[in-house]
Amino acid sequence: MSYFIELVASGLAIGAVYGLVAMGFAVIYKATGIINFAQGEMGMLTAYTSWSIAVTLGTDAVSTVLVSIAVGAVLGLLCERLIMRPMLGEPVLSVVLVTVGLAVVLRSVVTMIWGAAPHKFEVAGADTILQIGGIGVRTSQLTVVAMLLLAIAGFWYFLRHSRFGVAMRAAAADEKTARLMGVSTARVQAVAWAAASGLAGLAGALFAVIYGLAPTIFEIGLKAFPATVLGGFDSILGSAASGLIIGVLENLVGGYLSSTLKEIAGFVLILVVLMVRPFGLFGEKRIERV
Amino acid sequence: MRSGFFKQGYGELVVLTDSPGVQAWTAALLIVMAVAPFLLSTYLLSHLTVILFTLVGALGLMVLTGFTGLISLGHVGFLMLGGYAYAIGVTRMDLLPEVALVLSAVVPALFGLIVGIPSLRLHGLYLAITTLAFAHIVSATILGGGTFTGAGSGIMVDRPVILGMDLSSDEAFYWFCLAVCGFAVLAVLNLRRSYIGRALMAIRDNDIAARTMGISLVRYKLLAFLISAALTGIAGALMGIYMSFISVESFPFLLSIEALAIIIVGGIGSVLGAVFGTIFIVTMPELFAMLMSAIGGQLADAMTTMAHEVKTILYGVAIIAFLRFDPRGLRGIWHDLRHAWVFWPLRY
Numbered sequence: 091m092s093y094f095i096e097l098v099a100s101g102l103a104i105g106a107v108y109g110l111v112a113m114g115f116a117v118i119y120k121a122t123g124i125i126n127f128a129q130g131e132m133g134m135l136t137a138y139t140s141w142s143i144a145v146t147l148g149t150d151a152v153s154t155v156l157v158s159i160a161v162g163a164v165l166g167l168l169c170e171r172l173i174m175r176p177m178l179g180e181p182v183l184s185v186v187l188v189t190v191g192l193a194v195v196l197r198s199v200v201t202m203i204w205g206a207a208p209h210k211f212e213v214a215g216a217d218t219i220l221q222i223g224g225i226g227v228r229t230s231q232l233t234v235v236a237m238l239l240l241a242i243a244g245f246w247y248f249l250r251h252s253r254f255g256v257a258m259r260a261a262a263a264d265e266k267t268a269r270l271m272g273v274s275t276a277r278v279q280a281v282a283w284a285a286a287s288g289l290a291g292l293a294g295a296l297f298a299v300i301y302g303l304a305p306t307i308f309e310i311g312l313k314a315f316p317a318t319v320l321g322g323f324d325s326i327l328g329s330a331a332s333g334l335i336i337g338v339l340e341n342l343v344g345g346y347l348s349s350t351l352k353e354i355a356g357f358v359l360i361l362v363v364l365m366v367r368p369f370g371l372f373g374e375k376r377i378e379r380v
Numbered sequence: 381m382r383s384g385f386f387k388q389g390y391g392e393l394v395v396l397t398d399s400p401g402v403q404a405w406t407a408a409l410l411i412v413m414a415v416a417p418f419l420l421s422t423y424l425l426s427h428l429t430v431i432l433f434t435l436v437g438a439l440g441l442m443v444l445t446g447f448t449g450l451i452s453l454g455h456v457g458f459l460m461l462g463g464y465a466y467a468i469g470v471t472r473m474d475l476l477p478e479v480a481l482v483l484s485a486v487v488p489a490l491f492g493l494i495v496g497i498p499s500l501r502l503h504g505l506y507l508a509i510t511t512l513a514f515a516h517i518v519s520a521t522i523l524g525g526g527t528f529t530g531a532g533s534g535i536m537v538d539r540p541v542i543l544g545m546d547l548s549s550d551e552a553f554y555w556f557c558l559a560v561c562g563f564a565v566l567a568v569l570n571l572r573r574s575y576i577g578r579a580l581m582a583i584r585d586n587d588i589a590a591r592t593m594g595i596s597l598v599r600y601k602l603l604a605f606l607i608s609a610a611l612t613g614i615a616g617a618l619m620g621i622y623m624s625f626i627s628v629e630s631f632p633f634l635l636s637i638e639a640l641a642i643i644i645v646g647g648i649g650s651v652l653g654a655v656f657g658t659i660f661i662v663t664m665p666e667l668f669a670m671l672m673s674a675i676g677g678q679l680a681d682a683m684t685t686m687a688h689e690v691k692t693i694l695y696g697v698a699i700i701a702f703l704r705f706d707p708r709g710l711r712g713i714w715h716d717l718r719h720a721w722v723f724w725p726l727r728y
Binding site: 119124125173176177180182183184186187188190191192193194195197198199201202312315316319323348350351353354357358360361364365368 | 449451453497498501502505506508509510512513514516517520523524634637640641644648686688689690692693695696697698699700703704707
């Protein structure tokens with residue numbers, strides 16, 4: 091039983107990382123109707139950049155978190171301004187393929203700059219083990235779960251109560267009408283990219299702190315796909331929650347069945363879910379109108 | 381008295397092109413391609429062979445993404461299935477190479493049907509992720525397949541004797557690839573102008589409209605997956621024979637991106653575009669490496685140690701640049717050039 095609880099606990103930690111990335115997918119999808127395939131790579135670039143900053147400046151835990159969010163947001167803004175903005179109004183197929191191109195470029199640039207050898211992302215106090223209800227949990231693992239909860243609360247408040255959040259939902263619901271009401275859809279897209287990339291950056295940095303820094307970090311993007319699909323692309327909070335489900339499922343499969351199956355557990359799950367509910371567990375059903 | 385150009389008889393109506401110019405140039409190209417082994421160095425010949433079997437795979441993706449508009453990020457999965465179906469057929473089941481080659485088209489086609497079934501319910505981007513998931517599941521299954529699939533150690537593939545032709549020499553294999561590639565090009569060209577091809581393109585342009593015209597989405601989306609997977613599977617088998625060895629590592633995810641880059645750079649939805657795209661994408665890294673070694677020094681060292689990364693960046697930049705600046709691709713540029721040549725000095 092304690093083995094089971096341990097698996098669930100570490101599954102929640104990795105699931106929270108997936109959840110953060112998945113929220114990023116959903117934010118961009120909701121605001122612009124496309125999927126950013128470069129999400130994991132943005133997290134990867136941010137993780138490496140904040141590692142370099144942490145090593146040169148010797149930053150502590152709190153500022154590492156802040157730096158990673160800031161670096162991610164700036165990166166997102168840059169990508170949006172330089173690459174995505176000129177593609178406004180192009181067919182979805184083209185825009186999505188541009189993000190695929192961006193993903194492979196970022197991935198290789200990171201490997202070229204920082205090399206393929208793994209590093210340890212040292213943050214003071216991150217590896218301290220806390221005893222909670224009989225199982226040991228690292229503070230970094232607790233932090234990532236707390237961050238996810240914080241992000242969920244923040245986004246819920248932002249979308250529900252802030253002026254810009256409402257504008258964002260309006261743009262997602264009906265872009266043309268939103269523009270007529272004076273919402274700048276270009277600015278909504280910029281903010282969505284900054285927010286999504288900030289989330290991915292945070293996820294990337296925290297993942298690096300827990301599991302080490304290696305060029306395979308971009309896989310958090312791949313692993314977060316099932317979470318977003320499970321939650322439904324247009325459900326930001328649903329995606330975050332599904333991240334936890336996928337993380338726990340993956341860990342249980344890895345713990346009880348086999349490690350090869352662990353890698354694809356999430357994908358198999360979404361194949362099944364999509365057969366039954368093609369719009370995700372929490373997604374809105376799409377109605378075709380002619 | 382004849383007062384114009386008339387088509388008399390079915391032969392003239394169904395011929396692929398009625399332009400003597402196009403026929404003459406195509407014949408010239410075919411002759412040059414056929415005698416190429418006598419003229420080219422071993423290096424250039426193997427490069428040409430790579431272009432030929434890559435083109436078969438690119439045509440496979442073209443049917444799915446270019447004609448039907450279904451984005452696939454998992455074509456490397458079909459490629460892998462094709463390669464492994466051939467290798468397992470020859471080494472484990474002692475089948476004739478001809479039968480194994482057929483198997484390398486049939487097995488991916490069946491899996492294409494399985495992947496295609498969710499596509500009937502899924503909206504564009506969900507499908508891209510499903511195919512991505514499929515590719516990962518295939519590679520994980522092969523890795524976990526024990527001795528039957530060779531697991532992590534891969535399978536050695538000998539050059540076979542097919543239809544009495546010994547493919548052990550590079551020249552013979554080149555001719556074989558040329559023949560397969562020729563058939564694939566002809567098949568896709570003809571598919572495009574048949575009822576099936578028009579149905580697929582109608583689905584791409586507007587699936588609801590296509591449905592109201594009486595096109596069964598179930599049948600034609602599945603058919604697109606079937607044809608696409610079969611073509612890609614054959615390309616995978618040829619790739620396996622060319623490399624004489626297949627393993628999961630020889631089918632990296634990059635190949636999916638390469639295939640997408642090919643059809644985007646060439647021009648989505650056109651067979652000529654696929655040809656241009658393949659030549660461009662396969663040749664570009666080689667040219668770039670040559671350029672770097674000509675400059676010499678540190679850059680050349682970086683090229684050799686970072687070959688995979690440099691190649692990836694080139695593909696990514698090519699995808700972004702073409703989509704951003706000329707979504708018509710190389711085919712559009714070729715079109716403009718031809719018009720400029722024909723109408724010079726007039727603009728049109």
